[in-house]
Amino acid sequence: MEPSHVRPANPQHSDTLPHTSENYRTATIRTPEIRVEKYGNWEIEYEFTPAAGDHGNLLVVFSSVGSKYGFGNALSGVQCNVLRIRDRFDGGPSYYVARAMDFSVSDAVEELITHYREKLGLSRDTVVLAGSSKGGSAAFYYALKYGYRNIVASTPQYFIGSYSQGHGVLGAWVLGEGEPQENVDRLDAVLPELLAENTDLDRNIYLFSSTRDYQYEEHVVHFLPALRKYSNFNFFMVESTALVKHAEVTRQGLSVILSVIYALTEGTVPRFGEVQVGSGEVDEPAATEHLAELRARDTATGVLVAAQLSPEQATLTGHAFLPGVSAERGEEAGAQETKQLVLVRDDQAWVADATSVPADQLYLKYFDTHFASYKDGGFTCDARELLDSLPVGVYDVFARVTSESEDIDRRVPLVAYRTIDRRAASGGSEVILRADVKGARVVKRDLTGAGPGGTVFSLKRFAMDGARLRVHGVFFLPGRNADRATHSAYYLTLRGEESTHTVALKAIKKVDKIQPLMATGDFGSYGFGYFTAEDRDGVDLSDVPPGTYTAEIAMSTGGALFSQRAGELDVAENRSASVARRVSGRNERISTRARLRRGLRARFRRS
Numbered sequence: 001m002e003p004s005h006v007r008p009a010n011p012q013h014s015d016t017l018p019h020t021s022e023n024y025r026t027a028t029i030r031t032p033e034i035r036v037e038k039y040g041n042w043e044i045e046y047e048f049t050p051a052a053g054d055h056g057n058l059l060v061v062f063s064s065v066g067s068k069y070g071f072g073n074a075l076s077g078v079q080c081n082v083l084r085i086r087d088r089f090d091g092g093p094s095y096y097v098a099r100a101m102d103f104s105v106s107d108a109v110e111e112l113i114t115h116y117r118e119k120l121g122l123s124r125d126t127v128v129l130a131g132s133s134k135g136g137s138a139a140f141y142y143a144l145k146y147g148y149r150n151i152v153a154s155t156p157q158y159f160i161g162s163y164s165q166g167h168g169v170l171g172a173w174v175l176g177e178g179e180p181q182e183n184v185d186r187l188d189a190v191l192p193e194l195l196a197e198n199t200d201l202d203r204n205i206y207l208f209s210s211t212r213d214y215q216y217e218e219h220v221v222h223f224l225p226a227l228r229k230y231s232n233f234n235f236f237m238v239e240s241t242a243l244v245k246h247a248e249v250t251r252q253g254l255s256v257i258l259s260v261i262y263a264l265t266e267g268t269v270p271r272f273g274e275v276q277v278g279s280g281e282v283d284e285p286a287a288t289e290h291l292a293e294l295r296a297r298d299t300a301t302g303v304l305v306a307a308q309l310s311p312e313q314a315t316l317t318g319h320a321f322l323p324g325v326s327a328e329r330g331e332e333a334g335a336q337e338t339k340q341l342v343l344v345r346d347d348q349a350w351v352a353d354a355t356s357v358p359a360d361q362l363y364l365k366y367f368d369t370h371f372a373s374y375k376d377g378g379f380t381c382d383a384r385e386l387l388d389s390l391p392v393g394v395y396d397v398f399a400r401v402t403s404e405s406e407d408i409d410r411r412v413p414l415v416a417y418r419t420i421d422r423r424a425a426s427g428g429s430e431v432i433l434r435a436d437v438k439g440a441r442v443v444k445r446d447l448t449g450a451g452p453g454g455t456v457f458s459l460k461r462f463a464m465d466g467a468r469l470r471v472h473g474v475f476f477l478p479g480r481n482a483d484r485a486t487h488s489a490y491y492l493t494l495r496g497e498e499s500t501h502t503v504a505l506k507a508i509k510k511v512d513k514i515q516p517l518m519a520t521g522d523f524g525s526y527g528f529g530y531f532t533a534e535d536r537d538g539v540d541l542s543d544v545p546p547g548t549y550t551a552e553i554a555m556s557t558g559g560a561l562f563s564q565r566a567g568e569l570d571v572a573e574n575r576s577a578s579v580a581r582r583v584s585g586r587n588e589r590i591s592t593r594a595r596l597r598r599g600l601r602a603r604f605r606r607s
Contacts, residue, residue: 030049032049035047039111040111042105043089047069048083050081052079055080057265058080058082058265059075059080059261059265061135062096062134062135063085064132064136071132074254077262081120083113087138092173093174095137095160095174096134096138097187097190098174113142128150128261130151131156132208132250133247133250137158140191141191150203152264153207158220159219160188161188203230204234205230207220207227208236208256210238210243211280212249214246232271234260234275235273235274235275242371295406297324301319302398302413302414303417304397304416304440307422309423312384314386316380316433319378320378321362323366338401338404340353341399342400344395344396352381355381358375359375387442390444392445392446394442395442395444396413396439413439415438416436420436423489428500428502429444430489445561447502448493450563453560454477455475456529459567462551465537466576467540467576468537468540468541469538470538471566472531473531475529475564476514478519480524481524485508485528488557489556490505490531491504492533499547541575541578549569550569551568552564553566566582569581
């Protein structure tokens with residue numbers, strides 16, 4: 001067969017080609033899919049992830065209180081089919097057992113599990129039920145009621161009625177209005193009755209708990225007499241000095257929990273018996289020595305966790321403390337620490353006081369060989385006055401922690417676990433706070449006079465409507481995608497002889513307005529390169545003093561700042577008499593196709 005040759009000048013018609021088929025690679029990507037479907041009397045929200053390769057079993061996961069899907073991202077390494085069911089029925093939780101004492105919830109969930117089990121061609125013996133806390137109780141409930149053999153449960157509740165009663169939203173949603181005691185008693189009996197009635201003792205049960213968890217005595221010990229009758233019952237007692245709260249048992253034992261899940265979902269049935277995970281033993285002299293040495297080391301913690309930045313507010317929160325424990329003063333030394341936020345440029349420093357606040361689970365985040373609570377290791381700082389006082393420039397940000405009683409005064413770069421980028425403007429200046437694992441910086445810069453810098457700008461509306469200025473148009477930088485509303489920050493600045501006023505604008509999607517301004521051959525995505533007032537009625541100028549102002553639109557994107565002149569504004573005492581004059585001429589980049597269309601329209605008008 002002679003090879004065919006493509007002749008670009010004489011292409012064949014696309015109708016002669018076969019139809020477009022599914023790409024097999026796309027069809028086989030293992031992507032979690034969230035669905036909401038009706039089973040029985042209930043709509044159920046769930047996430048299903050198909051198996052990767054030849055790993056055909058099914059893992060069913062029930063969520064704990066406060067979580068959407070059980071075990072969060074920890075199951076990303078599981079290779080089998082994974083069905084994670086959300087405990088949300090008609091707007092609220094049900095413990096997967098009853099919604100306002102309507103027990104048809106469980107039949108609906110079982111129908112969903114059966115649908116996937118049969119679709120995958122699996123028997124009940126190849127399904128693994130798993131969950132922690134509330135989800136662990138559900139794993140026992142479904143295994144015992146519907147005949148599943150494999151159960152992985154961490155810190156489950158035995159008396160689900162008593163646990164629900166008065167427990168946030170659980171009580172009303174699960175027990176019904178008023179949470180009557182008769183309903184509590186009925187739900188408390190659900191698991192004990194299932195365990196008492198069950199005669200099929202050939203099951204693989206893996207239970208995780210800890211004596212450091214208050215629910216061990218309240219709930220878990222009541223499971224043990226019945227569970228020890230099963231042929232393969234495995235009990236893992238998790239021990240650690242870092243266990244303070246109920247949920248931490250699962251976190252601390254997660255490696256072993258996952259190893260059990262990995263084995264079961266591959267058809268391997270481990271047999272451990274009753275074992276201990278970790279150790280709760282403490283070498284007090286070694287701990288005291290280590291924590292004292294850590295306290296004496298030239299180090300401190302400074303982590304920015306969150307930041308709120310606006311013209312009215314600049315609040316930074318995070319962790320700032322001296323690690324370790326004073327050998328002389330013990331844990332009480334931490335309560336004496338004072339904290340500051342320090343901004344440095346060249347050889348000058350600007351300082352704002354921070355307040356110590358309690359922070360949750362710092363003993364886990366900063367565990368170093370031995371336990372230290374760091375219970376007041378959080379900080380919050382109102383930096384609005386500080387940022388307003390800064391001259392234009394770039395500043396490195398530090399956390400300063402002082403313990404006067406210990407003669408300790410340390411300054412460390414402020415860092416962030418996740419990248420933080422916050423921007424706000426007022427009075428003609430923009431303040432940017434950026435932080436990552438390497439450090440944090442504050443940038444303060446003048447919004448006006450930055451120049452267009454190759455941007456595309458088209459002012460579509462600039463007019464007064466009573467006391468409001470209606471302003472919107474196109475503003476983007478070719479080569480830098482504007483494909484989401486957060487791609488850039490837009491501002492309107494009014495500069496007068498006696499005062500300057502800045503308000504934030506917002507980006508919206510206006511593809512039809514932007515495409516005609518794109519250069520030929522530019523395949524960038526600029527759909528959100530359209531700015532408008534945050535209020536649909538326009539920018540409120542009620543507080544702007546009467547006078548004549550020069551108006552500029554600024555776009556802050558990445559590390560760059562661009563500005564375009566919009567026009568002039570005469571603000572009158574009677575706001576309805578105010579006048580907005582657009583700047584003469586427009587800085588627009590118009591595509592060749594758009595020019596041709598305009599030329600044709602002009603010809604038709606002349607003819």
